[in-house]
Amino acid sequence: MTVKTQSNTDQLDQAQRSRICAAAAILNNGGIVAFPTETVYGLGADATNPAAVRKIYAIKQRPISHPLILHIGSRAHLEHWSQDIPETAWILAERFWPGPLTLILQKSRYVPDCVTGGQDTVGIRVPAHATALALLDAMHAEKAIAAPSANLYGRISPTTSAHVQAALAGKVDMILDGGPCQIGLESTIVRADHRTVSILRPGGVSVTEIESALNRPVSLAYNNPEQAARVSGSLPAHYAPSTPLRLHTKAEIGEQALGLARQHFQIAVVTWSEFDPLSLSAPGIRHIAMPPDPVAYGKQLYAALHQCDQIGFDFILMETPPQKPAWLAIADRLQRASHAHHKT
Ligand code: TXA
Ligand code: MG
Numbered sequence: 001m002t003v004k005t006q007s008n009t010d011q012l013d014q015a016q017r018s019r020i021c022a023a024a025a026i027l028n029n030g031g032i033v034a035f036p037t038e039t040v041y042g043l044g045a046d047a048t049n050p051a052a053v054r055k056i057y058a059i060k061q062r063p064i065s066h067p068l069i070l071h072i073g074s075r076a077h078l079e080h081w082s083q084d085i086p087e088t089a090w091i092l093a094e095r096f097w098p099g100p101l102t103l104i105l106q107k108s109r110y111v112p113d114c115v116t117g118g119q120d121t122v123g124i125r126v127p128a129h130a131t132a133l134a135l136l137d138a139m140h141a142e143k144a145i146a147a148p149s150a151n152l153y154g155r156i157s158p159t160t161s162a163h164v165q166a167a168l169a170g171k172v173d174m175i176l177d178g179g180p181c182q183i184g185l186e187s188t189i190v191r192a193d194h195r196t197v198s199i200l201r202p203g204g205v206s207v208t209e210i211e212s213a214l215n216r217p218v219s220l221a222y223n224n225p226e227q228a229a230r231v232s233g234s235l236p237a238h239y240a241p242s243t244p245l246r247l248h249t250k251a252e253i254g255e256q257a258l259g260l261a262r263q264h265f266q267i268a269v270v271t272w273s274e275f276d277p278l279s280l281s282a283p284g285i286r287h288i289a290m291p292p293d294p295v296a297y298g299k300q301l302y303a304a305l306h307q308c309d310q311i312g313f314d315f316i317l318m319e320t321p322p323q324k325p326a327w328l329a330i331a332d333r334l335q336r337a338s339h340a341h342h343k344t
Helices: 003-007 014-028 050-060 075-081 087-096 130-138 161-168 207-214 250-262 294-311 325-342
Strands: 033-035 042-046 069-071 101-107 121-125 145-147 188-192 197-201 245-248 267-271 285-289 315-319
Touching: 003 130, 014 033, 014 042, 014 130, 033 130, 033 161, 042 050, 042 069, 050 145, 075 087, 075 121, 087 101, 087 188, 087 207, 130 145, 161 294, 188 207, 197 207, 207 325, 245 250, 245 325, 250 267, 250 285, 250 315, 267 294, 285 294, 294 325
Parallel strands: 069 121, 101 188, 245 315, 267 285, 267 315
Antiparallel strands: 033 042, 042 145, 069 145, 101 121, 188 197
C-alpha cells in the first residue's frame, strides 16, 4: 500500500492550511464540512456534538439507524472512542492506519448514540489524507469527525470536490478540496471481537492483505441479510448511478450495446479488457476503456459513473470484472449498482 505517503501534512501549502483552519472552526461550532479522504469525500461533523451529527442524516437523507464512521487522527485515540479492543484490531490498526480500513469495535461512553444508530459498536478509522489529518489536528481536544460518504443516500460516493458540489452545494457549510481521491472506493469494514474477524464491506484494503496481516482466514459477512440493516452499504441496491446500469460479459456486451443502439438509445459501454474499438463503434455508443489493473480501475470507477450520469446516457453497460480477490470491492459495488435498477 502506498497511501501512507499521502498522509504527510508537511506537504500542505499556506492557502490550504488556512482553509483547513476555517473548516476546523466550522466543525467546532457545530457546522458541516465535506472533506477529502484517500477513499472518498466525507460529510463531516464534530462527533461529540449530537445536533451537528443529526444534520448529516438530514442532508444525506439517510435513515438515522445507519451508523456513521468516526475519523480519528491516530490510533493513539482508539482507546478513547472504543473499549475492550481485541488484539486482532490492534494488529490491523498498526498495519493499515492511516489507510482505507474501518474497524467495528465496542464503543466507549464518549461516542454519542446518534453516531452509532443506537448500537453498542462504533466504526473507526484514521484516514490517509494530509488535509483530513490536518483538519482533525486543528479541531478542539479529543477530536473525531463523524462522517459518512458525502453523497445522497444510496447514490455513488464522490471522489472529487466537484462531485460533492454537484450533490450537496448549498447544503453544507464548506467543501474542503483535497484533489481527487487516491483510492476511489470506500474503506474495507472489518468487525473484530475476541473470537472472530469478519469483513462487513470489501474496500480499499483487500481481504488477502487482511488475512496475511493476521496470518489467518477471515469470514466474509457482507452478503448476509442480517447485516444489511446495520451496514447501509450492504443493502443490495446501494452505490447506484441514476442511469440504469447493467453488467455483461465481454462476449455479450457488444451485442447488447448494438441492440440498444438500434432502438435509438444512448449507451455508455465501460470495459476493462482489450476491445477492438470497431466492434463497439455505432451511432449512440460511447466506449469508455478503463484500466485493466484493479487499483487504477477502482480509482476511476466512481468518476466514470458520475460522468455517465452527467452526460445523460440511457444505459450504462459495464463489462463484468474478473473474479479475482483484488477485484472484490469493485465487483461488489457494480453488483449493487446494477441491482438497484432491476427493481425500477
Ligand atoms: O471510506 C469510507 O469508509 C468513507 C470515508 C468518508 O471514510 N466513508 C463511508 O461512510 O463510506 P458511509 O457511511 O457511506 O459507509 C460507512 C458504512 C455504513 O454502511 C455503515 O452502516 C457502516 O459503515 N457502519 C458504521 N458503523 C457501523 C457499526 N457500528 N456496525 C456496522 N456497520 C457500521
Ligand atoms: Mg456511503
